[in-house]
Amino acid sequence: MTIKVLIVDDSALIRSVMKEIVSSQRDMEVVGVAPDPIVARDLIKQTNPDVLTLDVEMPRMDGLDFLEKLMRLRPMPVVMVSSLTERGSEITLRALELGAVDFVTKPKLSIQSGMREYTDLIADKIRAAAAARIRPRTMPHPDAAKGGGELPAIRNPLTSSEKLIIIGASTGGTEAIKDFLVQMPSDCPGILITQHMPEGFTRSFAKRLDGLCKISVQEAAGGERVLPGHAYIAPGHSHLLLARSGANYVTKLDQGPPVNRHRPSVDVLFESAAACAGKNAVGVILTGMGKDGAQGMLRMKEAGAYNFAQDEASCVVFGMPREAIAVGATHEVGALHALPGMVLHYLAAQGSRALRV
Secondary structure, three states, rough: OOEEEEEOOOOOOHHHHHHHHOOOOOOEEEEEEEOOOOHHHHHHHHHOEEEEEEEEEOOOOHHHHHHHHHHHHHOOOOEEEHHHHHHHHHHHHHHHOOOOOOOEEEEOOOHHHHHOOOOOHHHHHHHHHOOOOOOOOOOOOOHHHHHOOOOOOOOOOHHHOOEOOOOOOOOOHHHHHHHOOOOOOOOOOOEEEEEEEOOOHHHHHHHHHHHHOOOOOEEEOOOOOOOOOOOEEEOOOEEEEEEEEEOEEEEEOOOOEEEOOOOHHHHHHHHHHHOHHHHHEEEEEOOOOOOOHHHHHHHHHHOOEEEEEEEEEOOOOOHHHHHHOOOOOOOOOEOOOOOOHHHHHHHHHHHHHHHOO
């Protein structure tokens, strides 16, 4: 089936390059281009596209205003085209919150050649968007703010200090990670996270989560001691690994080559957790395109870790959890809203068992 794509951008150059990229794919066609949301609104009615690419900042109507109206009135897969700036990252995260499936960034220099280098990435993101589950956005429950859910406390301090939660995600992951972390109690074990995201966006992502969650959330700088009640997010420029420093767990950054076409890579984080934490690790794989994380999660299971995967019905894209399940790397599968409770109940049970011993 051919994927029908509508391109919306106020830059004639970006429209031209995006059209060239999309048209070069055998399974895609450009059904229209628009310089602003007003023109796009009419073209959506005329062409009924499968995927919309949308510039973040445009004249006549702000991209976020248009996206909010679109997801409320005519939900459809949207891939944002964002600038690599702090403001661009903040607006893009808001767009993902409003229901955009994913985003690509405009190169700072040599836009035309830079965008062409992104051909495979853009095409992959459009394919993933076309297959994504799109749901109208709903307001979060008031108890979701500041981790207010009624989930079990860990109770055993040794469990919080010895156990670790290791999370990997990609497409759709920013909202999934948020939904998971806001339910974490302040005494939860230390959490390490790899989300496929470019440099510059991970810092804004961590800052946003830190303001929403009961736990402390930060972009990993490398060398931090992993503490209970803290989450560390892989920066967009480096792989995040778990390491040991004496009796303590610490973060480690590595700028080695991409793994599974990604840096940071979920497999790299999971494999380091298998090597350093073994049975003290709890793995969680969330929505995402591709297979990054499946083999690393299998290594975790073989090392004694207990692993969870998000189920298909609650994923934006089921690729990564499906691959992990297929290779036998997971112990339990659950809906996104249930996963935090499943993880905490498992950890609470481990703590109770340790107290009895």
